[in-house]
């Protein structure tokens with residue numbers, strides 16, 4: 172007899188959420204997707220149905236809508252929640268801090284209240300390596316100290332982690348994991364799902380892909396005078412399908428915990444650092460598509476280098492990245508070509 176465990180996936184139409192929906196279904200979970208489509212497109216739902224060859228439960232609405240939340244928790248017997256929904260643009264958060272504090276904090280609070288009220292114990296929360304700032308030692312482990320946030324966005328991730336920690340210490344029965352993603356890139360191997368660029372991309376890999384596709388004339392490399400081997404910044408780029416897999420493993424891990432309350436934090440990266448120039452050169456090698464670039468000045472707020480120690484996720488979740496930078500860039504290019512055909 173099959174018994175599908177239902178999981179509320181907030182932000183499930185977004186970049187990481189939509190890929191996680193695929194992994195959840197393939198692992199025997201039934202996702203209940205909630206998204207207000209503020210940073211995503213309803214076509215993502217069609218593409219998901221196409222990949223999964225099945226219908227999906229989808230609510231268009233806001234995490235902060237108490238009535239909607241009550242009706243979802245009433246309607247579905249949830250075994251857990253994966254909370255992706257948030258505003259995520261670092262620069263915009265500096266311009267509109269209240270929007271970021273309102274959306275990112277209030278959404279979490281409403282979810283936690285409903286989980287408590289309806290007796291849903293398991294939460295997986297999308298955190299970020301941004302909580303480490305520029306670390307003093309590399310690679311960063313989960314016990315590396317968090318630095319004061321460099322942006323309101325980063326601060327919301329830090330505060331959300333702290334809120335979850337406090338609720339776990341309280342009499343409410345909450346079992347939670349915060350996943351600190353490093354730099355998510357790539358797309359589903361089908362070419363039917365990927366990151367939907369709205370406006371000019373802020374992030375490196377979507378900008379590289381759009382430059383190769385001729386949508387942008389060239390990409391500016393933000394600084395080549397850093398204290399790194401080639402002078403450009405170093406990050407830990409992680410394939411989005413590997414991230415998706417880590418969410419399923421996190422839910423399974425929470426299910427196995429026999430206590431009423433627990434909290435844990437995991438880094439999700441490959442453990443390798445790659446420079447901006449390595450990403451551009453690898454993209455050209457993997458795809459054969461030339462990428463025009465020029466060297467520019469440093470981008471304000473950028474950190475020089477960061478990459479993860481991922482031993483804890485390997486040891487405790489049984490998770491490790493299975494795809495490398497080259498595979499992620501090839502999948503990005505496949506997705507970029509799908510986007511160009513649909514224009």
Ligand code: NAD
Nearest residue numbers: 182185186187206207208209210211233234256257297299
């Ligand atoms: P995304 O913008 O593609 O997805 C977020 C989704 O949430 C969007 O579909 C948006 O419409 C929805 N949403 C936003 N606010 C909502 C609300 N109040 N109610 C309902 N839906 C709402 O972003 P993503 O890249 O998939 O990121 C997912 C999560 O991971 C976010 O919490 C983000 O902060 C975090 N994260 C992302 C990155 C990254 O580089 N992409 C890195 C670290 C952490």
Ligand code: WQD
Nearest residue numbers: 261299301373374375376378391392393404406447470473
């Ligand atoms: C990567 C590298 C840039 C664009 C951001 C958020 C972080 C997290 C992940 C959510 C940097 C360089 C970029 C370009 C460039 N998100 N670059 N030219 O800054 O590491 O992290 O996304 O939690 O919080 O800050 O990612 O992709 O913007 O930049 O040279 O046009 O590429 O300087 O070194 P970042 P990114």
